[in-house]
Amino acid sequence: MRRLAPALALLLGGCSLPSLADVPLPGGAPSGPSYRITVEFADVLDLVPQAAVKVDDVTVGSVEDISLSGWTARVRLRVDKKVELPANATAAVRQTSLLGEKFVAVSPPTTEAARGRLSDGDTIPLARTRRGAEVEEVLAALGLLLNGGGLAQLKTINQELGTALLGREAEAKDALHQLDTFVGGLDRQKADIVRAIEALDRLTGRLAQQRAVIGGALDALAPGITVLAQQREQLTAALTALGELGRVGTRVVNQSKDDTVASLRALQPILDQLVRAGDDLPKSLDFMLSYPFPPNVTGAIVGDFVNLSITADLDAASILANLVAAAPSATSRSTPGRAATKPKQGGTTLPSLPGQLPDVCLPLNGILPPEWTPPDGCDLPEGCKLLAAGSSLPLGALVVPDTGILPQGTVFPAGTKLPAGTILTAPCLLAPVTGAVEGIVGGLTDVLTGGLSP
Structure with missing residues (x-):
């Protein structure tokens, strides 16, 4: 112990303690x-x-x-x-x-x-x-997870998922492929989807700006909706009745289909005849309004009488010539197969209308065939032709009736016979009678015998 004390003193004497400034x-x-x-x-x-x-x-x-x-x-x-x-x-x-x-x-x-x-x-x-994060917190969370905090649920989910997919691997794989295709399609259309979303955003923005207008419109629509709600039963009944009407109409149409088709077919000849009548039908209706006088005679009717204008040519030379001339034959010329013209009082025949062919131009048998042409000196109006029955009907033409007898108003005298159905072109028809008589030229004999008549 005595040896250790000097050594310890020597050790302490040779060492010095550091100052506080040198300690970091x-x-x-x-x-x-x-x-x-x-x-x-x-x-x-x-x-x-x-x-x-x-x-x-x-x-x-x-x-x-x-x-x-x-x-x-x-x-x-x-x-x-x-x-x-x-x-x-x-x-x-x-x-x-x-x-x-x-x-x-x-x-x-x-x-x-x-x-x-x-x-x-x-x-x-x-x-x-x-x-x-503290170590204690990490260990606590790990302990919660290991003690059933989530692993048990994951195990159950894994087991149930394996049971559900057992034997359906192909379907699951196909579903995944379809999902991949679907996601790929969405990815390819990403720009379009973004544009659609942006357009929807703009639309919603405009709707938000017009919120007051939309609210006013909805408020104004409320009374109408209230009325519709009050009339719901009537509207339902009307729609039900309309459906029943549709079924009845369908049944009526189906049952009357044959009759309707037959009526339309029966109406076809009438419509054909109306087409053939052409302008004659409206002209007849016009004449019917003033029957028995033509439409333009109304200007000549004054009260209960009709004005008549007669011009008499009293040339002396013509009168003397008519006096010394031979009187016409009292009997009318008759031709085989043709009825003679009925003589009038005084022994004269009825004068023909202006523009008509004289009887001497007609054939002896009295029936004009479609290919007939007049002899020399009996010229027909330009364009006047006789077409065979069944030919194409020109505009304004006349079809000879089934009797074969021509009515008045053609260049041929009334009563001329043609084959039924023969077609006369429009130039063969005379101008319609207007009812106005400006004058009749004739000799004194015609005046004295009554040959001139308005």
Whole structure:
């Protein structure tokens, strides 16, 4: 023991204790110039003063003080003045290892560009701070998962899914292929879908701008809807009756179809005859309104008498010539196969209408064939032709009736016979009688015997 005492004294005498200035501050606090910033945390865990402040895992300062402001922890940091931090920097409470100490990590923002610079007295707000997960929290969550928190459900889902797909692998594979095709189609039409969504957005925007107008329209529509609701039973009954009417109409049409077709076929000859009548039908209706006088005779009717104008040519030479001339034959010429013209009083025949052929121009047998041409001196009007029955009917032509006897009003005398159905072209017809008589030229004998008549 005595030997150890001098040795211990010698050892202590040869060693000197270091000064406090040479001992580094705990937590890596800067020994030179520095600036202080305040960081707000919702939870600082077991962070203690003098803990390190690191940037990119390099210690640049230490925690000076931890205080509480309401439910927010305020941590004052002392950072080396050589370290420049952006004004929008973020801070987090982290752990050096699984069981290591806590420290504050300061880093530039990751979701936006760095801007500005932190200076003495600045604060990093609560919105830009966070903390790491504790080992106890990780182990607790793992224990909850392993103790039936979710694995049992996953096992049940896996077993039920395997049971459902057992023996249906082909159908499941086909469904996946169809789903892949569907998703691929959607991906190819992505631009169209985006345009449709944008158009729908514009539509909804315009509808939103016209919300007041739409609201007014809906309010104005409400009374009408109320009336329709009140008359719902009547409308339903009307629609039901309309359906029954449709069924009855269908039955009537089906039952009367044959009769309707027969009636239309029976109407066809009448319509054909009306087409053949042409302009004669409206002219007959016009004449019917003034029967028994022609339409233009109304100007000559004054009261209960009709004006008549007669012009008599009393040329002396013509009168003397007619007096000394031989009187016409009392009997009319008759031809075989043709009835004689009925004589009038005085032994004279009825005069023919202007433009008619004389009897001497007609054939002896009295029947004109379709190919008949008049002899010399018996010229027909230009374009007057006789067409065989069944030929195409020209405009304004006349068809000989079934009796074969021509009516009055043609260039042939009334009573002339032709084969039934023969067609006379329009130039063979005389101008219609108007009822106005301007004058009749004749000799004195005609005047005396009554040959001139209006």
